[in-house]
Amino acid sequence: MKIIVTGGAGFIGGNFVHYMVNKYPEDMIINLDLLTYAGNLETLKPVENAPNYKFVKGDIADRAFIFKLFEEEKPDVVINFAAESHVDRSITDPESFVRTNVMGTTTLLDACRTYGIKRYHQVSTDEVYGDLPLDRPDLFFTEETPLHTSSPYSSSKASADLFVLAYHRTYGLPVTVSRCSNNYGPYHFPEKLIPLIISRALNDEELPVYGKGENVRDWLYVTDHCKAIDLVVRKGKVGEVYNIGGHNERTNLEVVKTILKALNKPESLIKFVTDRPGHDRRYAIDPTKIETELGWKPEYTFDTGIVKTIEWYLNNKEWWEHIISGEYTKYFENMYGERL
Numbered sequence: 001m002k003i004i005v006t007g008g009a010g011f012i013g014g015n016f017v018h019y020m021v022n023k024y025p026e027d028m029i030i031n032l033d034l035l036t037y038a039g040n041l042e043t044l045k046p047v048e049n050a051p052n053y054k055f056v057k058g059d060i061a062d063r064a065f066i067f068k069l070f071e072e073e074k075p076d077v078v079i080n081f082a083a084e085s086h087v088d089r090s091i092t093d094p095e096s097f098v099r100t101n102v103m104g105t106t107t108l109l110d111a112c113r114t115y116g117i118k119r120y121h122q123v124s125t126d127e128v129y130g131d132l133p134l135d136r137p138d139l140f141f142t143e144e145t146p147l148h149t150s151s152p153y154s155s156s157k158a159s160a161d162l163f164v165l166a167y168h169r170t171y172g173l174p175v176t177v178s179r180c181s182n183n184y185g186p187y188h189f190p191e192k193l194i195p196l197i198i199s200r201a202l203n204d205e206e207l208p209v210y211g212k213g214e215n216v217r218d219w220l221y222v223t224d225h226c227k228a229i230d231l232v233v234r235k236g237k238v239g240e241v242y243n244i245g246g247h248n249e250r251t252n253l254e255v256v257k258t259i260l261k262a263l264n265k266p267e268s269l270i271k272f273v274t275d276r277p278g279h280d281r282r283y284a285i286d287p288t289k290i291e292t293e294l295g296w297k298p299e300y301t302f303d304t305g306i307v308k309t310i311e312w313y314l315n316n317k318e319w320w321e322h323i324i325s326g327e328y329t330k331y332f333e334n335m336y337g338e339r340l
């Protein structure tokens with residue numbers, strides 16, 4: 001099989017490419033990524049010379065480029081991770097989220113229709129369901145929960161999901177959608193909570209925490225997400241949505257304190273800052289459907305996954321220090337510049 005993975009130089013896409021290249025040597029994995037600020041080819045170093053891996057730089061919203069790529073490569077499967085993914089950035093610049101997350105998705109869908117495809121999979125988020133109150137721990141998001149978005153980011157992701165499902169209903173395109181809770185693990189860009197706290201705490205810098213740190217997120221170790229997507233693509237029913245989550249709810253403050261304890265750093269580093277506008281209170285996934293229909297179960301709890309993650313950041317300082325210094329942006333030029 002030839003599989004196009006979009007956004008494979010990002011956090012989850014990068015972990016997914018590693019997983020697929022190693023697990024399926026008989027498949028060809030094409031990593032299509034625009035290398036925005038969030039794309040980092042240093043993440044792909046361990047697989048960049050594998051015979052079943054290829055990198056292509058390009059924009060999923062560039063119709064001419066995407067159609068040419070599909071014409072040349074004739075992929076069997078497309079898995080779309082590419083997105084603008086940071087809520088804070090969506091508040092300052094909503095339009096780039098519409099362009100990549102909505103128009104990029106419809107461009108890929110049109111190419112899939114034109115060139116025929118065995119499966120299109122959309123990687124989505126639990127944020128499309130909005131948030132849950134903090135005082136109702138009995139409530140969870142199921143696949144039937146109505147879409148009720150809060151931020152420009154989640155609105156763009158919800159729009160994309162609706163287009164994906166409409167292309168199934170209208171054109172019979174074989175699609176699946178997965179909606180996952182917050183991920184953490186190796187290769188996570190240090191603007192997001194967990195790597196931000198680890199990298200700053202290691203440098204004894206102040207740790208910004210929104211509001212009182214009471215917001216609750218449902219954390220999933222990234223390889224558990226990758227395995228779930230692989231399962232949905234291979235065994236999931238077309239036209240269906242699958243929620244992915246491991247019942248690992250923690251307040252942001254709990255997460256920060258866990259990291260500080262593991263690193264033996266003082267809680268005095270914590271600095272509460274003005275809350276994000278429209279900040280979602282609680283996310284919590286009900287994963288019953290993927291567990292019962294497809295037999296998925298996460299391998300890691302938050303307690304085991306966070307230890308593994310902290311170890312990874314301690315052993316891979318160069319990777320995140322290059323991001324903080326901006327060095328990573330030169331990798332494409334160094335690696336591919338002469339070949340272009």
Ligand SMILES: NC(=O)c1ccc[n+]([C@@H]2O[C@H](COP(=O)([O-])OP(=O)(O)OC[C@H]3O[C@@H](n4cnc5c(N)ncnc54)[C@H](O)[C@@H]3O)[C@@H](O)[C@H]2O)c1
Pocket residue numbers: 006007008009010011012013014032033034035036037038039040058059060061080081082083084085086100104123124125126157179180181182183184189
């Ligand atoms: N991070 C999470 O906790 C989480 C949870 C659930 C779902 N998701 C979804 O998973 C996907 C991946 O998230 P992530 O955290 O790895 O994101 P990320 O920001 O780390 O990576 C996004 C990647 O997409 C690429 N990209 C951006 N615009 C592009 C374009 N126009 N064309 C081609 N490539 C482009 C970037 O260069 C980057 O490599 C997203 O769709 C996100 O909505 C993320």
